[in-house]
Amino acid sequence: MVIGDLEAGIGTVLRLQPGMADAVVVVAQPTAKSIDIAGRAARIAAAREADVLVVANRIHNEEDLAAVRAELGAYEIFVVPDDPAIYRADQEGLAPIDVSSDAPGVVALTALASRLAGSGAVTFRAL
C-alpha cells in the first residue's frame, strides 16, 4: 500500500490523473479556511475517480463537527477529537500511535485505516 502525504493545498489533487489514486483522504479542521479548501479538494478528487474520505480533525464540540458537515456531509467523515495524546506526540516529536494506541484520535485513525484496507482491491506494488 502506498500512502502519499501531498503538499498542502489543492494544486496536487488538481494534477492527479484519474486512476492515479484509489482513495483520497481529505483533512479539515473546524475553520472556514480549511473547510473551503477541503471541499474543493474533495470535489476535484471525486472528479478524478478516487474514493473520497474525510477526516474532521481537532474537533472540540458539536459546532465544530457541524461546520465540517455543512460542507463535507456528503462524504464519509472520520472524527478525530482534540486529543491530548496527539498534542503530546507533537510536542515530543513522537508518533501518536506510539504515545497511545487507544487515545480517541488514534482509534479514529485506526478505524480509517481499516476502512481503507477493506475497500476495493489491495494491490501490493512490487517493491
Place this chain on the structure above:
Amino acid sequence: MTVCPPLPGSDRRLRVAVAGKGGAGKSTLAGTLARVLARRGHRVLALDSDTLPGLALSLGATAPAEPPLLAAAEKGEDGRWRLKKGIGPARAVQRYAIDAPDGVRLLQSGKHTDTGLAPVMGAVNVFYKLVARLNEPAGLREWTFVGDLSAGPRQIAYDWAPYAERILLVVEPTWQSMLTARRIVRIAATPRAVAMSLVVNKASGQPDVELVEDFFGMSALAVVPADDALRDAERSGLAPIDMAPHSPAVAAIEQLADALAAGSLQA
C-alpha cells in the same frame, strides 16, 4: 481601542513579513496585526502571496471572485506576463488593492480556481513582480507593509519578501513547526540584513513557550496564547479583531505591535 497620533519621520513605518509552517497561524497574525497597526495611525498595505484564501478573512475584507491584479497584467510579445504600461507598485496599490477595514489596503496574488492557477497566472506573476519593487516608489515610503509568506520555506527561498526589514517567525509548540521554522532560518540566511523575531503561537502555558525558546536559543518577541475566542472566529471565517477584540490573543498581538514599534525606533 486607543488611537495614537502619527509620529513624525519615516522611522515609525514597519516592513514586516510573517513566515512559518502552514497552519501555524501566519494569516491570522498578519491580518490582525495589520488592523492593529492601522488603528494606531499607520498606512498599512497587507500583502497576500498565498494562492489559497486566508489573509482576507483574517483582515475582515471581502475578496472579489476575480483577482483585481488580473486587470493589471498582459502578455508581452515574448508570451510572458508583464505589468501593463504605466502600472507600478504605487499605482497598483491605488487601483488594484482591495479595501479592508480601518483603511488597510490588501494586495492579493491570484487564487486557485477549480481548474487550477492557469486562469489567474497573470495575477500571480505580476503580484510577484510588484512585491519585488515595493521599495521603489516615493509614494509608498511612509507605508507599513505586513506580508503573509505562505507555505513554509519555499517562498523565503525565492525571496518573496524583499521589502521586509523584519521577519516574524510564527512557531507553534510542536516539533513540526519548530523544525520548519529552523529550515526557514537556514534558507533565509542571506547577505541582506533582515531581523528575525520569534513569535510563539497557540501557547497553552509557560512550558510551551520554553519548549520553543529553548529550541531556538532565543526569547520570543511575542507569545500568543491558545484562545477559544480565536477558534470561534476561525470557525466562522471572521476577523478576530472584529469578533473577539478583547480576547487574550488579540491583546498579545497588540503587545507585538508595541514591541515592533519599540524595535523600529531603536533600529
Place this chain on the structure above:
Amino acid sequence: MKIVVAGKGGVGKTTVAGTVARALARDGHRVLALDADANPMLGISLGVGPEETDALVAVRQGLEDGNSEHEPTIEGFVERFGTDAPDGVRLVVASRIDQFDPG
C-alpha cells in the same frame, strides 16, 4: 492500493498519513509512505524521530548531489532513498526543499 492525503497546510495531513500508515502496517500490510511535501515532516508522525527526519532531507539532497545518475526503477529509488520506520513501514522522502517548482 494508492492513498493520498490532501488539505490546507497545518490541518493534520501528515499526522493522519503517518498514523494510518502505522495502523495499516500493524494490520499486516506492506506499506510505503511517501513524503511529497516540499517541507517533509512525515517521518515524525511515523515515529522516526524529529532530528532523524530532518537529517533525512539532507541525506536525500546529498545522495542526489553526489551522483548525477537518476535511479531507473521504483525499487531502486525506494532502496536508495528510503528509510525504515517502525512496524516495517518504508519511508521515502520524495521532495527536495532546495528544489522548488514555481506554482
